[in-house]
Amino acid sequence: MTLPDGLIVVAKRECPTCTLVEPLLRQLAQGAEPLTVIVQDDPAFAAGLPGAVFDETLERSFRLGVEFVPTLIRVSGGREVARTHGWHRDDWQQISGLPDLGATLPALRPGCASKTLDPGVAEDLQLRFGNTGLSARTVELGDAEDPIEACFDRGWTDGLPVVPPTPVRVLRMLAGTPRRPDEVIGRVPPDLAPCTVEKVAINAVMAGCKPEYLPLVLAAVEAALVDEFGMHGILCTTMFAGPLVIVNGPMARRVGVNSGVNALGQGHRANASIGRALQLVIRNVGGGRPGEVDRATLGTPGKYTFCFAEAEDSAWEPLHVQRGFARDASTVTLFAGEGVQGVVDQKSRTPESLARTFAACLRAVDHPKLAMAGDAVLVVSPDHGRVFLEAGWSKARLLDELTRLLTGPADALLAGVGGIAEGLPPALAGQQVPKFRPGGLLIVRAGGGAGLFSAIIAGWAASGPVGSIPVTKEITA
Amino acid sequence: MNPSLVLLDPTSERTPVARALALRPPSLQGLAVAVLDISKARGNVFLDRVAELLAAQGVTVNRYRKPTFTRPAPTALAQQIAAENQLVIEGLAD
Numbered sequence: 001m002t003l004p005d006g007l008i009v010v011a012k013r014e015c016p017t018c019t020l021v022e023p024l025l026r027q028l029a030q031g032a033e034p035l036t037v038i039v040q041d042d043p044a045f046a047a048g049l050p051g052a053v054f055d056e057t058l059e060r061s062f063r064l065g066v067e068f069v070p071t072l073i074r075v076s077g078g079r080e081v082a083r084t085h086g087w088h089r090d091d092w093q094q095i096s097g098l099p100d101l102g103a104t105l106p107a108l109r110p111g112c113a114s115k116t117l118d119p120g121v122a123e124d125l126q127l128r129f130g131n132t133g134l135s136a137r138t139v140e141l142g143d144a145e146d147p148i149e150a151c152f153d154r155g156w157t158d159g160l161p162v163v164p165p166t167p168v169r170v171l172r173m174l175a176g177t178p179r180r181p182d183e184v185i186g187r188v189p190p191d192l193a194p195c196t197v198e199k200v201a202i203n204a205v206m207a208g209c210k211p212e213y214l215p216l217v218l219a220a221v222e223a224a225l226v227d228e229f230g231m232h233g234i235l236c237t238t239m240f241a242g243p244l245v246i247v248n249g250p251m252a253r254r255v256g257v258n259s260g261v262n263a264l265g266q267g268h269r270a271n272a273s274i275g276r277a278l279q280l281v282i283r284n285v286g287g288g289r290p291g292e293v294d295r296a297t298l299g300t301p302g303k304y305t306f307c308f309a310e311a312e313d314s315a316w317e318p319l320h321v322q323r324g325f326a327r328d329a330s331t332v333t334l335f336a337g338e339g340v341q342g343v344v345d346q347k348s349r350t351p352e353s354l355a356r357t358f359a360a361c362l363r364a365v366d367h368p369k370l371a372m373a374g375d376a377v378l379v380v381s382p383d384h385g386r387v388f389l390e391a392g393w394s395k396a397r398l399l400d401e402l403t404r405l406l407t408g409p410a411d412a413l414l415a416g417v418g419g420i421a422e423g424l425p426p427a428l429a430g431q432q433v434p435k436f437r438p439g440g441l442l443i444v445r446a447g448g449g450a451g452l453f454s455a456i457i458a459g460w461a462a463s464g465p466v467g468s469i470p471v472t473k474e475i476t477a
Numbered sequence: 478m479n480p481s482l483v484l485l486d487p488t489s490e491r492t493p494v495a496r497a498l499a500l501r502p503p504s505l506q507g508l509a510v511a512v513l514d515i516s517k518a519r520g521n522v523f524l525d526r527v528a529e530l531l532a533a534q535g536v537t538v539n540r541y542r543k544p545t546f547t548r549p550a551p552t553a554l555a556q557q558i559a560a561e562n563q564l565v566i567e568g569l570a571d
Contacts, residue, residue, distance in 0.1 A: 134485065136490075137485070137494065138484070138486070139485070139494050140482065141482040141483070141484065143482070145482070147482065147484065151484070154496065156487050165485045167483060188489075193489030193491065194489075198485075202487040280487065284487040284488045285487070287488075287489060
């Protein structure tokens, strides 16, 4: 848009300050320089002035980048050289070159928000007149198509309805990050398709995310694409695993990722939609669909979504600190998780007894006669955690104790022993074996304030360098 | 155009936007074919002949009939056809 030389005033009738300055416009129009009055809401405002324009579509206001009304702009040689907003008598007199302009008006009156910033309007204007940076292919639906059914028909959903990813919704989602929409964050298996910030935002919209969740989703996708995590294998395995997202740090509380009552269950938008967005990226961008490359025999409900936060406690080192990040950093830790197995112990009141319970239950991961196969996450509830805290046991001490309790003679676990063909190879006879590989047992604290229960989330039986290693990534933006 | 009816593609855009037709089976051997009469006048004449030709090839043919051509098939009928057959043929016009 070429700017007309002279003065430009942007105003709306609804704004009392604009009404206050309306009588001055005639004086400005009689000055030496041309005056353009851009009116946002009422063609009768400043009617009769030759330079009055009704900006019904708000395109002019949008292109001028107006945030407040009234705004006074001076243009010289097609370039803006001065601008003020609201009524500041000195500014108006200086910019207009009329030293007595509005001499009887108060010195200062703040303006109002421009109509271009009304709720829902900004993204619409951005789409119509701006450079959105969006480059995804558009899909036009038929007049009779229901948008939600259209998403099912195109194979974009996990079996539940998704929020139709309209351009306006995607623009709003992208406001959640300063990153450019066309930034490629990696290649998503199994197709190894390049994934942009925009594609993540589209899938985050579909999953039901709020824009403030987008940095967490981006971090989760980036963590899933780290080679050690082995997302390709997790996707195509016949076993159960799917990516579990554990959130740590202040961001978890800021956006409301649940770490309390029903932390592993339903009912929290952040938990539900962040985990789901990651899965939709793998499905839609990566092409990972069950029955195709995803060959899971049974799968697990966590493959719809699986995300929770650690209930961090000052006395127990949180997971991200254990994994080398600052306590005030926010992180996502991705774990190739299967299902949730409850640990019920309502009688142990000493850490020694409760640790034995945990060890006994952890032996069942994969199979009681297998070792160093799947990793595991032990989710310790506050009630169980208190047993350790009151006895002065740190998380590290509990881990040491579990490692000790879970190391034992291979002979009892060999294939065929106990009348069970499954088991460890005969070559391990006579050796001591740990249940989990070093680093293969993670402990987090989560859950509601009542209940002497904890939970085990078993990992993919191909844990470790051959399959998947948990990956922690800082949430930046 | 109603802007709410434009969506942004969430996929890697490796396949066309237009939905692909279901794959054609390489042969009818061992498949069950539903012949659905939508109750349009004389549709049965055409469908009887189609069924006869298919049966002559040894194809299993199951016959169904919609109560009226003016409405979509009842859900139970659609589900029955889907459960009992791999292919369906219907005659749309008089």
